[in-house]
Amino acid sequence: MPVTNADLAAAFGQIADLLELQQANPFRIRAYRKAARVVSELRLDVATHLAAGKPLPKLPGIGKDLGAKVAEFAATGHIALLDRLQRELPAGIADLLALPGLGPKRVRVLYDELHVHSLPQLLRAARDGRIRTLHGFGVRTEEKIAKAIEQHLGQVRRFKLATAAQYAAAVAAYLRRAPGVGDVIAAGSLRRCRDTVGDVDMLATSTDGGAVCGWLARYPDVAEVLASGPTRASVLLRADLQVDLRVVPPASHGAALLYFTGSKAHNIRLRNLALERGLKLNEYGLWRGREQLAGATEEDVYAALGLPWIPPELREDRGEIEAAAHGGLPSLVTRADLRGDLHVHTKWSDGTATIEAMAAAARERGLGYIAVSEHSRRLAVAHGLDPVRLAKQRGEIESVNARLHGISVLAGIEVDVLEDGSLDLPDEVLAPLDIVVAAVHSQFHLPRAVQTRRILAALDNPHVRILAHPLGRLIDQREPYDVDLLAVVRKCRERNVALELNAHPERLDLTDVGCRMARDEGVLVAINSDAHGVHQFDNLDLGVGQARRGWLEPAQVLNARPLPELRRWLDRD
């Protein structure tokens, strides 16, 4: 049974949950949570690394004790502490923590007093009216618990970034009409461009916060008002998306934006920096005693802490604070840097527009080239192209290039990687194309070693220049397939192949961590829309956000290169 970083992170998370239920030292609990985060974002595969006899590198938040637990888990698949905690508390009790309003203290009371340790038991206790009898609980709490279990069984839902962004834009437009409101901006994970968003965090400036909070409560799409006070309010939209609003005076706008954008880990680091200087940072500003040193803008607050402004996409405590302190922040890629798009579909396979229409739409959006890369014959459901249709399409591409100015259409293909790692079209068909994009569209459940070998074999084909959506995930629908991404990235470097960041809202694949890995390993990333229609070039914005989360600069993005430079890269060997 292979042990992955995700398994290790989950184990640390479970330890944190169970320690919390035992009311252990909160800082010890935090240490496990931080370790879980660090491990889950780690690029090297810990178990493989240790199995090869190499020492664990120095990792933030992982000292002697946790380092030993990492080794223990990698070697045995178990952590003695976790085993012991699981013996001491019933399985499943940690699930109760996921319910809104239930934390470790209350879960502990429910267990000690009512012997409740599962969601079904808790629901029965609520319906029987037993919860209201407990000290610290009441009828309201009992009702909320029953409702939460019935609605979702405690499951936390996350929304795709593009979906949440639409709701957020509508809420923001509504809030801008509130009486006495100044700025309105979406903060939180939406502003950090995370691929999924748990809830929408909205920040507004006003001198009358209560009025703005009340205005939100009357938003027509609100299903339930969860909380509302003079400075903050939370509502649940009918789509089941929670919106948290915070209102501050203009002099605190920057500090509040910083606080409400997060991430939590980034904020904690900043507050520690403030403490080291004898200052206090909160959502109202940076303070020395009662004197506000900064707060109106984010730049002011960072500057007062001795740092340049840090782009929101980087604020994950993944080294950005250290980089900022040493003048080493990346100059992140922007949408304006993109010169072309190397993965576009047309009516020839499953797209909705002609080659000419797609080219014209790309030109309108400031692009100088697109690569038409249809599916290959194997993907019959998408009208994949066989060699004959591919040759015919080539003729149409040439005529479009002759007619249209200011945009160049490259002849490409999104060729399927077959089960054995060979490609769906023969080399002599691929050779004359401008660009070959290889993609896995089948056999998602192969064992890790087999899947990895398959993809590495495809990358050995001399015509392949881009590996499309390298993880094969569909957000909310399909998990990424199990593959040794680091091995894939290193093969790409060896073969001078670029990795795609597919910017389709359901994919966003590579992930941010994958982009960072590509950057660290010196592999180019192509930010491609995978557009199937003329409006889908807008996907590129999503891709750029994710690329920025992965610290990518223009030099690391293949399609940030002007066409002549791109052609030189394509004409290697």
Add this chain to the structure above:
DNA sequence: GCCGTTTTCGGCCCGACTGTTTTCAGTCG
């Protein structure tokens, strides 16, 4: 359990809202 240009002990981010308590604990972000 981690960590150190106020180091190896004594710290560890900070404030708002809810429900229940009659002055505040628990939870959340």
